[in-house]
Amino acid sequence: MSRTSTLSDVARRAGVHQATASRALNPASRHLVNHATAERVLAAARELGYVPNAIARGLRTSRTGTVGVIIPDLMNPLFPPIVRGIEDVLAQEGYTALLANTDNDEQRERALFESLVTRRVDGFIVATARRTHPLLDEAARRGLKVVLVYRGTDRTDFCAVTADDWLGITLATEHLIELGHRRIGHLAGPQDVYTGSIRARSFNEALRSHDQDVPAEHIVVCDAYSEAAGVSGTRRLLDQAPDLTAIVAANDLLALGACDVLRERGLRCPDQVSVTGFNDMPFADKFDPPLTTVRVPHYDLGAEAGRLLLDQLTRSGPHPTKRLSLTPTLIKRGSTAPPSIREAPSTHGPA
Amino acid sequence: MSRTSTLSDVARRAGVHQATASRALNPASRHLVNHATAERVLAAARELGYVPNAIARGLRTSRTGTVGVIIPDLMNPLFPPIVRGIEDVLAQEGYTALLANTDNDEQRERALFESLVTRRVDGFIVATARRTHPLLDEAARRGLKVVLVYRGTDRTDFCAVTADDWLGITLATEHLIELGHRRIGHLAGPQDVYTGSIRARSFNEALRSHDQDVPAEHIVVCDAYSEAAGVSGTRRLLDQAPDLTAIVAANDLLALGACDVLRERGLRCPDQVSVTGFNDMPFADKFDPPLTTVRVPHYDLGAEAGRLLLDQLTRSGPHPTKRLSLTPTLIKRGSTAPPSIREAPSTHGPA
DNA sequence: CCTCGGCCTGCAATCGATTGTCGGATCACC
DNA sequence: GGTGATCCGACAATCGATTGCAGGCCGAGG
DSSP states (O other): OOOOOOOHHHHHHHHHHHHHHHHHHHGGGGGGOOHHHHHHHHHHHHHTOOOOOHHHHHHHHOOOOOEEEEEOOOOOHHHHHHHHHHHHHHHHTTTTEEEEEEEEEEHEEEEEHHHHHHTTOOOOESSSSSOOOOOOHHHHHHOOOEESSSSSSSOOOSEEEEEEEEHHHHHHHHHHHHHHOSSEEEOOOOOOOOHHHHHHHHHOOOOOOOTTTOOGEEEOOOOOHHHHHHHOOOOHHHOTTTTTOOESSSHHHHHHHHHHHHHHOOOOOTOOOOOEEEEOOTTTBBBOOOOOOOOOOOOHHHHHHHHHHHHHHHSOOOOOOOEEEEEOOEOOOTTTTOOOGGOOOSSSSSO | OOOOOOOHHHHHHHHHHHHHHHHHSSSGGGGGOOOHHHHHHHHHHHTTTTOOOOHHHHHHSSOOEEEEESOOTTTSTTTHHHHHHHHHHHHHHHHHEEEEEEOOOOOHHHHHHHHHHHHOEEEEEEEOOOOOHHHHHHHHHHHHEEEEESSSSOOOOEEEEEOOOOHHHHHHHHHHHHHHHOSEEEOOOOTTSSHHHHHHHHHHHHHTTOOOOOOGEEEEEOSSSSHHHHHHHHHHHHOOOTOOOEEEEEHHHHHHHHHHHHHHHHHOTTTOOOOOOOOOOGGGGBBSSOOOOEEEHHHHHHHHHHHHHHHHHHSSSSSOOEOOOOOOEEOTTOOOOOGGGGGGSSSOOOO
């Protein structure tokens, strides 16, 4: 009802100067003011329902206590846990995250970035990095504090927290090899994104190191990490390589798309074709079939990214560029099985 | 690198006073300044990479262009679409959403609310409302602009956008009745939340209007909307009413928990027990079995809430309190079927 | 009684943009 | 050439909190 009260309202009520009120209210400077006076100020503040104005404070101190978090899409279930990790860590130091959904749209990303810069966030956590990314170049030029999470970039001067994608795909691929699969395809993610490119390379390398060829038609690159992209990718993949017995998808949503296509073509998973995902998104264990996938500690990725950024924000001076990699684990569920009988006349078997 | 440039830097470079620069930069007041001068200012701003300081502007104008969005948990897949709807609408008018995850914790909610008030958000969209809610009382006392989304409250002086929960549960319950079920249980949500209470009352009413009794042991109240709460609730429910042939869950996560327990007890869904959910959360169609549920237009809920708030923010003067209800639809999938043979002795065995 | 030092507290500048008011320049017209 | 209207741009106050500096008060010590 009554207009919100300001610092000088509090000061007047407590019978002191606003400078004194300010010092009394701020725990860090409270020792500068007489105990009894401080109590009086606190009481006055309480009575008036005083809420400090972060805007005014931010203008004076040029620190807003906010961090911009840029993610591709909140509706992709892999990101909420990351956000959660970030928020939990930042909150401990009194920082607030401003979320920006880019929807994988560069225009939109640009606009949101501008808006965050305008709002003078103290730093950024970016989950939308591409291998080469003009936005990151500009952030570097402006001297902004940026930590990358989940997706890396080609530049080496940003702190980053990622999963060990290489290892993750190796685990998935070797799992299929051990089951006896010999014709394995890969549904790759967008190659301008670090995760897409490294997972594809890892897939190749895993097969090669087991003396298996990787014909070009066994790999299809999807243009997004989405179920729809997985569907069209899998259609292409099965068209050009109909005899695959297993598919390593670069991502759970792609894997889901793959399962859709298998069903559509009357192929049973895992009996006829095995599928692996990546991320272990929430509810992946509830799917039909339950998805064998690579679990990534998303929450921890976010938390570590938050910590790295807090380091930059609170400690002064130059910082070494840290790049942290967290270890994923293979979660075996129902979408993988040995290749069906037609596959194994078992004459020249595995070594 | 170089410190960010300010309005007076731009003014100096363009050879004008900062007041002029300000007017030239702001589209709304640009007509007040000579066209050629305005061009010169814009050029100077571009050259310097000038980014206006929203903090300073906010201090002067006492409008921050931000809206606080309070949700219980981003990791519950029902909320991201709501958030998305809110953000899309707000963005059109240049507003930014500040997200706050309360994690259903009142302490945490309190702290986040304070933080948002401190940051002088222009308004709030609240998805954590309980039927009686001290936070809302205080918001009203402070004269804050608040729109409720998804969950209503007992107060009638807040704008709100909700789904028609009553209708939703009626649809689900009648669907089961039509399938021939006569012993239907309800996994109710927390009763201090509007959705929990109205869905339970609707369930009762739907059965009664079909001349069916609702024995007390057919209803169990869960203490949260989570899979875990659904598991323990279902255990209790089946313990006290083992002959149920169908369960109406107040929420998809509760339904998921119910399915877990059915599996754990060797009961097949839907053959022996049918289950319905509520919300049609993402991937509900991928579950095993695919979940019959009530689809709520979450995105639209968010979008409408955003619009309602924008109305309050942009138009001045008093506003009528609008309460908007969106219509849900029943999505029939694989988790519901007619009651099994033991239930209907007249007919023949399974086909 | 004077001086010195240590606590507190008040004064005032400051952060950067917005905006009401006013003065000066330009031009037209008489 | 003088007067008035019109338009532009400058001046300066303002938003609310923080903070360096200075000064007042008090007690202790000489």
